Amino acid sequence: xxxxxxxxxxxxxxxxxxxxIDGHSQPALSGARMAVYNPASGEQLAEVAAAAQADIDLAVxxxxxxxxxxxxxxxxxxxxxxxxxxxxxxxxxxxxxxxLETLNNGQSIHLxxxxxxxxxxxxxxxxxxxxxxxxxxxxxxxxxxxxGAQYRAYTVPEPVGVVGAIVPWNFPLLxxxxxxxxxxACGCTVxxxxxxxxxxxxxxxxxxxxxxxxxxxxxxxxTGSGAQAGAALAAxxxxxxxxxxxxxxxxxxxxxxxxxxMTRFSLELGGKSPVIVLDDCDPQxxxxxxAGAIFFNQGxxxxxxxxLYIQRRIYNxxxxxxxxxxGSLSIGPGLDEQAQINPLIxxxxxxxxLQMVQRGVEEGARLLCGGVAHGExxxxxxxxxxxxxxxxxxxxxxxIFGPVVVATPFDTLDEVVGLANDNQYGxxxxxxxxxxxxxxxxxPQIKAGTxxxxxxxxxxxxxxxxxYKQSGIGREMGHAAIExxxxxxxxxxxx
Ligand code: NAD
Numbered sequence: 299x300x301x302x303x304x305x306x307x308x309x310x311x312x313x314x315x316x317x318x319i320d321g322h323s324q325p326a327l328s329g330a331r332m333a334v335y336n337p338a339s340g341e342q343l344a345e346v347a348a349a350a351q352a353d354i355d356l357a358v359x360x361x362x363x364x365x366x367x368x369x370x371x372x373x374x375x376x377x378x379x380x381x382x383x384x385x386x387x388x389x390x391x392x393x394x395x396x397x398l399e400t401l402n403n404g405q406s407i408h409l410x411x412x413x414x415x416x417x418x419x420x421x422x423x424x425x426x427x428x429x430x431x432x433x434x435x436x437x438x439x440x441x442x443x444x445x446g447a448q449y450r451a452y453t454v455p456e457p458v459g460v461v462g463a464i465v466p467w468n469f470p471l472l473x474x475x476x477x478x479x480x481x482x483a484c485g486c487t488v489x490x491x492x493x494x495x496x497x498x499x500x501x502x503x504x505x506x507x508x509x510x511x512x513x514x515x516x517x518x519x520x521t522g523s524g525a526q527a528g529a530a531l532a533a534x535x536x537x538x539x540x541x542x543x544x545x546x547x548x549x550x551x552x553x554x555x556x557x558x559x560m561t562r563f564s565l566e567l568g569g570k571s572p573v574i575v576l577d578d579c580d581p582q583x584x585x586x587x588x589a590g591a592i593f594f595n596q597g598x599x600x601x602x603x604x605x606l607y608i609q610r611r612i613y614n615x616x617x618x619x620x621x622x623x624x625g626s627l628s629i630g631p632g633l634d635e636q637a638q639i640n641p642l643i644x645x646x647x648x649x650x651x652l653q654m655v656q657r658g659v660e661e662g663a664r665l666l667c668g669g670v671a672h673g674e675x676x677x678x679x680x681x682x683x684x685x686x687x688x689x690x691x692x693x694x695x696x697x698i699f700g701p702v703v704v705a706t707p708f709d710t711l712d713e714v715v716g717l718a719n720d721n722q723y724g725x726x727x728x729x730x731x732x733x734x735x736x737x738x739x740x741x742p743q744i745k746a747g748t749x750x751x752x753x754x755x756x757x758x759x760x761x762x763x764x765x766y767k768q769s770g771i772g773r774e775m776g777h778a779a780i781e782x783x784x785x786x787x788x789x790x791x792x793x
Contacts, residue, residue: 301407301633307397310502315346317353317521318504320360321514327352332523334497337404337641338631338676344402346497349522351530354489357518358536361460361487364515369487374430377483381426384479384510388419391506395499399471400632402498404641404677405595407632414471414499417757421472421775422479424759428780429483439790450791455784457485458562459538462531464524464552465500466544467493467643468598468699474500477541478507478517480779486539489518491528493544495643497521524548535559539783542566543600545697546723546768553771564772564782566764568697569600569725572718573754574740575616576731577609584612584730585619591728591754592703593627593681596642600769601726603754604698606705607714613707617685620703621667624681629672641677642700648677651700655682658693662686663704689720697723711736715743724766728754747773 316323330348335341349357372380388395396410403410434453441449463477470492478488492500497519504519520527528548532540532555542552543566556563573591575584591603608616630637642648648671655669668682682702687694693704708714718727728750731737741749747765750756757763757775764773772782 299635300631301397301635303633304394304397306394307401310394310398311344311401311498315344315497315501315521317347317349317357318501318517318519319353319357320363320518321508326350326522332494332521334402334495335644336401337643338633340645340675340677344498346501346521349520349527349530353520353522354527354530354534357489357520358460358462358531358534360515360518361489362536364513365457365460365487368513369485369516372485374432377485378426378429380510380512381422381429381479381483384507384512385419385422385426387506387510388415388422391502392416392419395471395502397633398502399499402496403467403470403632404643405632406637406640407635409595410632414469418472418475421475421759425479425483425779428480428777432484432780432784441790444792447792450793452789454787454789455484455780456787458783458785459486460536461486461488461539461541461783462491462534462537463488463541464491464528464531464544465493467496468595468600470496471499471503473543474503476543476774478503480774481541481783482512482516484780484783486783487516489520489531489537491520491522491531494523529555532556533558537561539563541782549770564764564774565770566600566772566774567725567768567770568723569602569765569769570605570695570697570721570723571601571603571726571728571746572605572607572721572744573603574714574718574727574729575606575608575612576729576733576736577611578733579612579616579730581612581615582619584608584616585623587728587730587752587754588616588620588703589623593624593639593701594755596640596679597701598643598699599755601748601755602699603728604703605694605718605721606703607708607717608705609714610707610709613705617666617683617705621683624667624683627681629678629680631676639678639681639701642679643677645677647699648679651679651698651702654693654696654698655684655702658684658687658691658704661691662688663691663693668701689717695722711739715740719743719745721745722768725769726750726754
């Protein structure tokens with residue numbers, strides 16, 4: 299059954315969307331606007347302002363004034379209280395935010411409620427707590443340069459300054475929260491650039507920040523294209539720290555732009571995460587785990603379990619069950635509470651995913667199910683399982699960002715370690731087995747930022763998250779997020 303649209307959601311979508319700069323909604327200085335779409339129908343949903351360099355200048359200046367002024371004046375306990383209030387507002391407006399996200403991003407309303415709102419509120423509370431627990435160290439130094447002099451040294455974490463946050467479309471609200479909240483907890487101010495495709499919940503989040511009592515200019519939201527607004531923000535010399543989540547390709551551009559200004563930066567990038575099934579597993583449990591790892595949010599997840607390695611003794615049985623699960627999933631709009639597979643973000647993404655599968659099949663891979671679009675309207679791709687791929691195929695090596703899993707059999711642990719690590723990425727991996735000895739042998743050998751055992755895609759605000767290799771630089775969440783938004787000042791006093 300389809301969820302009835304909350305009248306507040308319809309009113310927000312129909313409102314005139316400007317850039318949120320210094321607490322005010324204002325049009326782009328050029329007057330430019332861009333359309334956003336509903337992936338379930340392919341129809342235009344709204345129009346937003348398209349920022350360019352001059353707008354980014356205004357937003358960065360506003361964030362700078364707030365950093366030096368109103369936000370600096372807030373004590374850690376004040377920042378904590380404001381962020382706790384924001385978490386309450388996320389929940390109080392939860393259904394509205396979830397529906398807005400589903401309409402703009404296409405994702406399941408269940409996912410939007412649980413993650414974009416529920417997990418975002420939990421994360422906000424967790425990070426709010428850190429605001430009052432940021433500590434330096436007292437250092438027992440051994441300086442002997444001047445006989446008779448004594449020294450006292452300590453470190454002071456200080457907010458890094460104005461943060462430029464650039465986020466992708468796959469979990470728009472949650473990704474924005476992952477950046478804004480730790481930045482604010484540390485005393486930084488933010489200019490947020492949401493993805494071209496999904497600006498709406500970011501704009502609503504900006505309003506909720508103001509409603510929570512966070513001063514104007516502390517959180518600024520600039521909608522617009524990556525090529526124009528994103529690039530201008532990344533190259534801006536008034537930014538002290540760039541926090542980026544998105545593709546590895548764009549992440550490299552961000553890194554280069556950051557280094558040119560010596561701006562601090564952290565990059566959460568793509569992945570091609572292996573799911574390793576050992577032969578002691580119950581085949582149905584393994585198949586259900588593998589299905590969840592890849593079909594969650596239609597595979598538009600940076601840690602999607604897109605490479606499946608199954609030990610040969612149970613290879614065929616797990617694949618048969620996985621194909622049965624894939625075929626049983628109902629496909630429909632995210633607002634349909636029964637639908638388990640929802641549209642991809644755009645026609646472009648749908649085409650890219652289907653072309654990659656087609657090419658893999660032409661190269662000899664065995665298509666077990668899916669590989670085709672679904673329905674006349676919207677950007678759907680049927681859950682797809684491809685078997686017997688070669689390690690050098692594009693399907694195995696490149697991130698697909700769709701509901702497509704490629705399966706390969708293996709015999710020994712050494713072999714699967716080699717296959718899993720033959721990967722430009724290193725974001726996540728999961729091992730499925732109850733054989734503790736073999737699991738413990740594998741964990742240290744897998745090159746990935748997160749290794750799950752008998753689960754996949756499970757994150758917690760306390761678990762540092764980020765990638766090895768081309769999957770990024772730096773970590774988010776946990777105490778690592780505090781380090782990402784602070785400078786560490788050393789003080790040395792002679793007396
Ligand atoms: P993308 O890299 O194309 O875009 C990400 C953001 O960068 C968007 O806001 C976009 O407007 C902006 N952008 C694009 N070009 C830019 C430029 N030249 N300069 C500055 N900004 C620019 O990625 P996407 O298609 O939006 O998202 C999908 C990708 O994100 C996938 O590769 C996925 O793995 C990755 N991702 C990673 C994580 C993680 O935590 N590691 C999480 C989610 C998504």
